[in-house]
Amino acid sequence: GAVVSQHPSWVICKSGTSVKIECRSLDFQATTMFWYRQFPKQSLMLMATSNEGSKATYEQGVEKDKFLINHASLTLSTLTVTSAHPEDSSFYICSANRAGGALVSTDTQYFGPGTRLTVL
Amino acid sequence: AQSVSQHNHHVILSEAASLELGCNYSYGGTVNLFWYVQYPGQHLQLLLKYFSGDPLVKGIKGFEAEFIKSKFSFNLRKPSVQWSDTAEYFCAVNEGYQKVTFGIGTKLQVIP
Numbered sequence: 001g002a003v004v005s006q007h008p009s010w011v012i013c014k015s016g017t018s019v020k021i022e023c024r025s026l027d028f029q030a031t032t033m034f035w036y037r038q039f040p041k042q043s044l045m046l047m048a049t050s051n052e053g054s055k056a057t058y059e060q061g062v063e064k065d066k067f068l069i070n071h072a073s074l075t076l077s078t079l080t081v082t083s084a085h086p087e088d089s090s091f092y093i094c095s096a097n098r099a100g101g102a103l104v105s106t107d108t109q110y111f112g113p114g115t116r117l118t119v120l
Numbered sequence: 121a122q123s124v125s126q127h128n129h130h131v132i133l134s135e136a137a138s139l140e141l142g143c144n145y146s147y148g149g150t151v152n153l154f155w156y157v158q159y160p161g162q163h164l165q166l167l168l169k170y171f172s173g174d175p176l177v178k179g180i181k182g183f184e185a186e187f188i189k190s191k192f193s194f195n196l197r198k199p200s201v202q203w204s205d206t207a208e209y210f211c212a213v214n215e216g217y218q219k220v221t222f223g224i225g226t227k228l229q230v231i232p
Contacts, residue, residue, distance in 0.1 A: 004163075034220075043124075043210070043224040093164070109220060111156075111164035 003027055004096050006112035013084055014120055021079045021115045023094030029074035030096035034109065035067070038091040050077045084119045091116050122147040124213050126223035133201050134231050141196040141226050143185075143211030153194040154212040154220070155185055164210065170194065181205070206230045 003026040013019050023033055031052050036044040048069050050056045056069035066088075068080040077096075081088055095109040127142040145151065155167040168179025175187040185196045194211060211223040 041224075043222040046219060046221075049219065095164075108154075108166055108169060110166075113163040 002098065002108075002110040004030075004094065004110045004112040006092075006094055006115050008115060009113060010116040010118075012118045012120065015085050016083055018080055018082045019084055019117060021081075021092055021094075021117075023077045023079070023096070023112050025075045025096045025110070028096075028098050028110075030077075030098065031074065032097045033071055033077040034095045034097075035069060035077075035079050036093045036095070038093060038114075044093060047079075081117065084117070086119045089117055089119045122213060122215060122221045124211055124221050124223040126209075126211050126226050128226050129224065130227045130229070132229045132231065135203055136200050137230075139196070139198040139201045139205075139228070141209055141211075141228070143194045143196065143223060144192050145194070145211075145213040145221075146192065147213065147215055149215060152214050153185070153187055154214075155179065155183070155194070155196050156210040156212060156222075157207045158210070158225075159207045167196070167209070201228070201230050203230045203232045 005024045007022045011019055033050045035047045037047050038044050046059050047062045048056045048058045050069045050071040052071045052074050058064045066082055071077040091114050093114040095111045123146040125144045153170040156164045157167045158164050167183050168177050170177045170187045178184045183198050185194055187194050206229050208225045208227045210225045212220045214220040
């Protein structure tokens, strides 16, 4: 159990276009999903925390108007990179915490396989 | 801000050698600690985690890690590595608010 999928797995787009990435928890409900970005030879950097039914919480330095996050259901969160530019090219990874449980802060995160975005 | 340091960025070992990957974190309060592994072409998977209790934690595939609070460390160990352990290993820490901070990762290459 605890499978997280991402779609698409890779995408190439032209500069100025918008790209939507989906993150789904396939066999569990996730009240909280996280979006990370990973540059080559660097660690995962948390971009935002997405809570079902409420606005996402963005990390410092992440433009919320550029990286739109929607968490409309307990199994789906989307990240839209608006007006993408070459510097947005990266590997985007989502993760999800299982819903429920008294100790929410100790829940394990389950990761999706990532989406490789290349902006030309 | 919290930070996580992984000292070895690239480790090459022969099969049957012992492994220890270092991880240190900067936060002084109560923390939850994780090691994740990413095998080639696959996504991140949880290897083991420490929340409380016995500071020596055993995970999957023969891995273990020891939490030493006084040293702010959570080193990963395996007594005898196999070729299939070739992967990238990430140490991660959270302060109890779900937000997790990752280390830069250590690439382990095991030579048959």
